Amino acid sequence: MIELDNLAYSYGGGELLSEVSLKLAPGSFHFLTGPSGAGKTTFLKLCYGALVPTAGHARIFGQDVREMTRDDIAMVRRRIGVVHQDCQFLDHLPISENVALPLTVAGRDVQAEAANLDELLAWCGLTPRASALPPQLSGGERQRAALARAVILSPDVILADEPTGNVDWEMSQRLLQLLVELNRMGKTVLIASHDLGLIRAAKQHVQARVLRISNRRLQLAGADL
Amino acid sequence: MRGPRVIGDLVSGDGSADRVVPPSGQTAHLTLFAAAVMAFLAVFALALSLSTGRLADRWGEDLARASTVRISAPGEQMQAQTAAALRVLETTEGVASARALDATEQRALLAPWFGPEVPVEDLPVPQLIEVIETDAGFDAAGLRLRLSAEAPGAVLDDHTRWRRPLVRAAERLRALGYLSILLIGGAMAAIITLAASAALSANAQVIGVLRLVGAEDRYVARAFVRRFTLRTLAGAAAGTLAGCLALLLLPSSGEGLDMLTGLGFRGAEWLLPLLLPPVAGLVAYAATRRAALRVLGELT
Numbered sequence: 109m110i111e112l113d114n115l116a117y118s119y120g121g122g123e124l125l126s127e128v129s130l131k132l133a134p135g136s137f138h139f140l141t142g143p144s145g146a147g148k149t150t151f152l153k154l155c156y157g158a159l160v161p162t163a164g165h166a167r168i169f170g171q172d173v174r175e176m177t178r179d180d181i182a183m184v185r186r187r188i189g190v191v192h193q194d195c196q197f198l199d200h201l202p203i204s205e206n207v208a209l210p211l212t213v214a215g216r217d218v219q220a221e222a223a224n225l226d227e228l229l230a231w232c233g234l235t236p237r238a239s240a241l242p243p244q245l246s247g248g249e250r251q252r253a254a255l256a257r258a259v260i261l262s263p264d265v266i267l268a269d270e271p272t273g274n275v276d277w278e279m280s281q282r283l284l285q286l287l288v289e290l291n292r293m294g295k296t297v298l299i300a301s302h303d304l305g306l307i308r309a310a311k312q313h314v315q316a317r318v319l320r321i322s323n324r325r326l327q328l329a330g331a332d333l
Numbered sequence: 334m335r336g337p338r339v340i341g342d343l344v345s346g347d348g349s350a351d352r353v354v355p356p357s358g359q360t361a362h363l364t365l366f367a368a369a370v371m372a373f374l375a376v377f378a379l380a381l382s383l384s385t386g387r388l389a390d391r392w393g394e395d396l397a398r399a400s401t402v403r404i405s406a407p408g409e410q411m412q413a414q415t416a417a418a419l420r421v422l423e424t425t426e427g428v429a430s431a432r433a434l435d436a437t438e439q440r441a442l443l444a445p446w447f448g449p450e451v452p453v454e455d456l457p458v459p460q461l462i463e464v465i466e467t468d469a470g471f472d473a474a475g476l477r478l479r480l481s482a483e484a485p486g487a488v489l490d491d492h493t494r495w496r497r498p499l500v501r502a503a504e505r506l507r508a509l510g511y512l513s514i515l516l517i518g519g520a521m522a523a524i525i526t527l528a529a530s531a532a533l534s535a536n537a538q539v540i541g542v543l544r545l546v547g548a549e550d551r552y553v554a555r556a557f558v559r560r561f562t563l564r565t566l567a568g569a570a571a572g573t574l575a576g577c578l579a580l581l582l583l584p585s586s587g588e589g590l591d592m593l594t595g596l597g598f599r600g601a602e603w604l605l606p607l608l609l610p611p612v613a614g615l616v617a618y619a620a621t622r623r624a625a626l627r628v629l630g631e632l633t
Contacts, residue, residue: 213548
């Protein structure tokens with residue numbers, strides 16, 4: 109699905125990531141952890157083509173990011189659902205339209221998929237809030253809406269950046285449950301999180317591997333977690 | 334291939350691309366206003382070009398084919414010299430007709446300067462002979478020689494002396510009119526580019542979200558392009574209408590001063606200002622598209 113080959117990324121002067129190699133196999137479940145500022149978000153951005161590695165290669169669905177046009181990247185994003193750390197909605201449109209946005213921009217008939225949309229909103233517990241504007245939602249509702257938007261096109265890969273960043277424990281369990289269910293449906297999942305409790309909880313439900321960014325390198329964390 | 338798609342994008346009313354970009358009150362009004370003003374000015378520039386063009390053609394044609402022979406002679410010789418000059422003119426190759434103006438006509442010519450009650454007969458006013466040339470024209474130098482032999486008081490004025498600068502001025506004015514239309518179009522493109530760039534920058538966050546969920550540049554650009562094109566079209570239509578009405582309301586004078594107040598369109602020329610709104614729309618389409626794709630290229 110996503111293949112990083114001896115990849116490095118540096119901002120201006122300093123190198124943030126180096127010698128990173130990883131293959132995300134279909135149906136796998138990965139956590140990405142590490143201290144804040146270690147480069148988790150940068151790593152995810154490299155995985156969905158928002159950043160181009162400064163050295164090495166990033167291949168998404170077999171295509172090298174460096175050789176992709178802007179439209180190629182747009183197409184790739186329809187197959188990768190991204191849950192952003194700060195969600196990022198269109199604040200002037202209600203939640204239902206925000207969740208349906210990937211359908212809209214892909215030129216799909218939103219009316220025809222209305223049933224799917226309702227089902228998805230219900231699944232995420234957002235039905236009563238469907239017509240609310242994003243600023244009117246609570247943190248947990250925003251995170252769930254972001255997740256709903258990330259999966260509406262039924263992507264092959266879901267990348268989530270601190271999806272439980274500003275929600276309480278109970279809500280983070282619900283979000284995790286949603287991601288685990290998606291993984292059982294065959295989606296590849298990669299969650300960046302520094303919440304070790306969440307990772308432990310997940311390991312009870314799913315065969316998850318934990319990656320850690322430490323000292324600019326990506327390591328497979330031990331079983332001690 | 335591209336033409337139909339342009340029109341398709343605009344007409345199909347793809348409201349979805351429109352809705353994803355939040356409405357922008359002030360930019361919208363300013364774009365509308367600027368387009369209206371530019372179209373209004375363009376109507377006048379167009380009218381100026383067409384009117385001066387007409388004027389140049391008419392002066393060129395009328396004056397080229399008409400000359401005047403002026404006879405200044407003491408009273409008793411006036412008749413004889415006029416008759417002699419007319420005889421010369423009638424036998425000159427290239428002269429279609431020659432006719433001495435009568436007193437009433439001469440009085441009418443002088444009326445604007447001396448008032449209607451001038452006793453022309455009592456004044457030492459020269460006798461004028463109107464000469465109409467054939468298409469081939471006559472040899473002015475030869476005619477002057479023959480006239481000076483037959484009627485020493487006769488002076489041939491073939492109008493070229495003052496006609497040429499006038500025609501040249503009219504032609505220059507026409508060129509300036511067309512140049513003005515081009516400049517107005519350029520200024521409009523610049524204004525719309527600025528407005529579109531501002532709108533794109535103000536919506537960088539929206540564009541970021543759209544990119545994140547897999548929108549192609551074309552889709553994002555379309556939302557802005559469609560909006561600015563339609564706005565410009567509407568503004569230009571209003572401006573054109575206002576300009577045409579203003580031209581219709583210009584006071585029209587009598588025949589004689591037509592060349593000064595004849596600013597406006599004649600007959601089929603009225604169809605030309607109808608082209609202004611679509612042309613303005615096209616300019617807006619191109620300007621916004623360029624601005625949008627440039628701004629988008631700078632975003633990840």
